[in-house]
Amino acid sequence: MLDAGIKTIIVHARKAWLKGLSPKQNRSVPPLNYDFVYKIKQNFPELCVIINGGINTSDEVKAHLQQVDGVMLGRAIWNNPWLLYDLQKQLFDRPIENNRDEVLHKYIEYCRAQINTGVKLHWLLPPVLNLYHGIAGNKKWKNHLVTQAPNRINDLSVYDEAWRYMKNE
Ligand SMILES: Cc1cc2nc3c(=O)[nH]c(=O)nc-3n(C[C@H](O)[C@H](O)[C@H](O)COP(=O)(O)O)c2cc1C
DSSP, X not given: OTTTTOOEEEEESBOOXXXXXXXXXXXXXXOBOHHHHHHHHHHOTTSEEEEESSOOSHHHHHXXXXXXXXXXXXXXXXXXXXXXHHHHHHHHSOOOSSOHHHHHHXXXXXXXXXXXXXXXXXXXXXXXXXXXXXXXXXXXXXXXXXXXXXXXXXXXXXXXXXXXXXXXX
């Protein structure tokens, strides 16, 4: 592998069962084996090893970084994108300058450009659906987005309407 020029690998710490489990079940049913990934790093120290699977908190990320070079997060960020804010602050000592609302406004500008190329609004929702995770109004925010966007595929005011729930308007 190294001879072929590979410098980085991302290893999912579960062994998928190709028979009997769906892709979704394979993300939770087979046991996690982080030691297996650590051993790859120990045996190939020159290889950049990135660990993945079931990692949820910044403390867990920090613990894994004692053993490997990087951590890939999937569902944790999907469920709570603002975890990236904490990680940026804790790991890189360089806080994200923007608050959630400012990030949203930047994202709306990105959506505007995407919609102009034919992308539909509801395809663009996932990255911001859980932006207000844990904050009062979050459920109504999400509900407004997922119910309105499929019918109003070019209409960015759906975001403004949903955002009012975060301001209790
Ligand atoms: C909604 C969703 C879509 C995914 N799509 C892919 C994919 O297309 N290709 C892939 O290799 N892994 C995919 N994965 C698996 C992730 O890359 C990751 O390995 C998995 O979610 C385990 O990491 P986590 O526990 O941090 O979520 C997907 C996971 C989720 C939750």
